[in-house]
Amino acid sequence: MKRLFFVAAMLISAMSFSQNTGLVVGKIMDAEVNNAPLVLANVTIKGTETKVDTDQTGLFVFENLEAGDYTLVCSFVGYETKEINIHVDAFEPTELKFSLAASTISFDELALLTATAENNNKTLPQG
Known part of the structure; x- marks a missing residue:
C-alpha cells in the first residue's frame, strides 16, 4: 500500500510540474x-522577436510555445513571403509542410528601380 501511495504521489507531482508548452x-x-x-x-x-532559420533539409522548429494561436511569417530572398495561421496545443506537436513561390517583379517596378539607381549614381561625388 505504501508503494502504491508513493507511486501515485510521484505521478501527481510530475504532472503538476510539467510544462504546458507546445512544439511547432x-x-x-x-x-x-x-x-x-x-x-x-x-x-x-x-508580433514577437522569436525567429528561426531552416536547416539543410528545410526543417524548422519552435519549442516551448504557450498554447494558443500564432501567425508564422515565412520568407526567403527572391521568394514571396507567406503568413500562416496556426494553433499550438500543449499536448500535440503542430506539423507544417508548405512551399514558397518565387516573387515576380513587373516592368514598371523594374523601370522605377533602374531610374532610382541612375539618379543615385548621378548625385554621388566623382573623385
Whole structure:
C-alpha cells in the first residue's frame, strides 16, 4: 500500500510540474524547383522577436510555445513571403509542410528601380 501511495504521489507531482508548452515543426519547400528544401529560409512568429532559420533539409522548429494561436511569417530572398495561421496545443506537436513561390517583379517596378539607381549614381561625388 505504501508503494502504491508513493507511486501515485510521484505521478501527481510530475504532472503538476510539467510544462504546458507546445512544439511547432515545419518544412519549407521550393515551389519552383521540384519541391527542393529552402535552406536558411527565415521563419518568425508575428508580433514577437522569436525567429528561426531552416536547416539543410528545410526543417524548422519552435519549442516551448504557450498554447494558443500564432501567425508564422515565412520568407526567403527572391521568394514571396507567406503568413500562416496556426494553433499550438500543449499536448500535440503542430506539423507544417508548405512551399514558397518565387516573387515576380513587373516592368514598371523594374523601370522605377533602374531610374532610382541612375539618379543615385548621378548625385554621388566623382573623385
